[in-house]
Amino acid sequence: MSQYTVVTGAAGFIGSNIVKALNERGETNIIAVDNLTRADKFRNLTDCEIADYLDKAEFLDFVEQGVLDGSVAAIFHEGACSDTMETDGRYMMENNYRYSGALLKFCQDEGAQFLYASSASVYGAGRVFSESREFESPLNVYGYSKFLFDQSVRRLWADRTAQIVGFRYFNVYGPREQHKGRMASVAFHFFNQYRAEGRVKLFEGCDGYPNGEQRRDFVSIEDVVRVNLWFLDHPESSGIFNVGTGRCQSFNDVAVAAVNACRAADGQPALSLAELQAQGIVSYIAFPDALKGKYQSYTEADISALRGAGYDAPFYSVEEGTARYIEHLLKK
Numbered sequence: 001m002s003q004y005t006v007v008t009g010a011a012g013f014i015g016s017n018i019v020k021a022l023n024e025r026g027e028t029n030i031i032a033v034d035n036l037t038r039a040d041k042f043r044n045l046t047d048c049e050i051a052d053y054l055d056k057a058e059f060l061d062f063v064e065q066g067v068l069d070g071s072v073a074a075i076f077h078e079g080a081c082s083d084t085m086e087t088d089g090r091y092m093m094e095n096n097y098r099y100s101g102a103l104l105k106f107c108q109d110e111g112a113q114f115l116y117a118s119s120a121s122v123y124g125a126g127r128v129f130s131e132s133r134e135f136e137s138p139l140n141v142y143g144y145s146k147f148l149f150d151q152s153v154r155r156l157w158a159d160r161t162a163q164i165v166g167f168r169y170f171n172v173y174g175p176r177e178q179h180k181g182r183m184a185s186v187a188f189h190f191f192n193q194y195r196a197e198g199r200v201k202l203f204e205g206c207d208g209y210p211n212g213e214q215r216r217d218f219v220s221i222e223d224v225v226r227v228n229l230w231f232l233d234h235p236e237s238s239g240i241f242n243v244g245t246g247r248c249q250s251f252n253d254v255a256v257a258a259v260n261a262c263r264a265a266d267g268q269p270a271l272s273l274a275e276l277q278a279q280g281i282v283s284y285i286a287f288p289d290a291l292k293g294k295y296q297s298y299t300e301a302d303i304s305a306l307r308g309a310g311y312d313a314p315f316y317s318v319e320e321g322t323a324r325y326i327e328h329l330l331k332k
Contacts (some may be wrong), residue, residue, distance in 0.1 A: 174221030244301025
């Protein structure tokens, strides 16, 4: 029997896209691990082929009891509580930090590849997004849980026995995120707003940025999956890497791209931001009090480490990636 590839968070956004991409390579010997307490996520796996499904608690028991010894080639660890508004720090640390540590130990003991989800939230309100301790200062307990696990990886670095790769995802968007509700991407929300109401609403400016001009590094799930699989194919490469495009774009850019992709599908001409604002198709709402002091108004991945590792594929711009995503949503 060939060894398994394990994907945790397999019914989630990034995890399910990785499962599907593995299938497209002909790989079906996959153990999908997740927590289906919120059962609607199962839809992300209905077009995927897997060998087995395990609940996340059951999987951890198997790992700690030695049931899976010798049978795992690689773990894509995408499972986490990713709600940046979660206030239960004890739950966050148990779920994101302790659980990850157990899987890391297992992979090191087994000589298995360990590719895990970190997050750009570790940088907090900083202006330098480079994978180095002095630039890391998370604003919420989610970011802290990811930061702390990265630190534990760094402590292990000199003694590692197999590949360890951490991916600091920036603002990921694309298919299979519909279950995330308010935590889904702005591209997803803009698409749904426009289809329902014929207009989209963005936050007013904050932190010195004009309305809708806060800037993030928006990265397509297609690119995120390509990066993950590249490292699977290069087990000699380890490290903690930013996964973004290396180019920030504004929320206004996403809104324009989303609206114009919908308009194109309806046979209507593209409009500029100024035209969309003038027609009331793009408007602005007050910045939420709950997000003040906890919001990244600017992110832009420094991807020099990723390029230095040998990953040289181009990344989709907001305009390219959003158009592809909305074409997918319209087909659905």
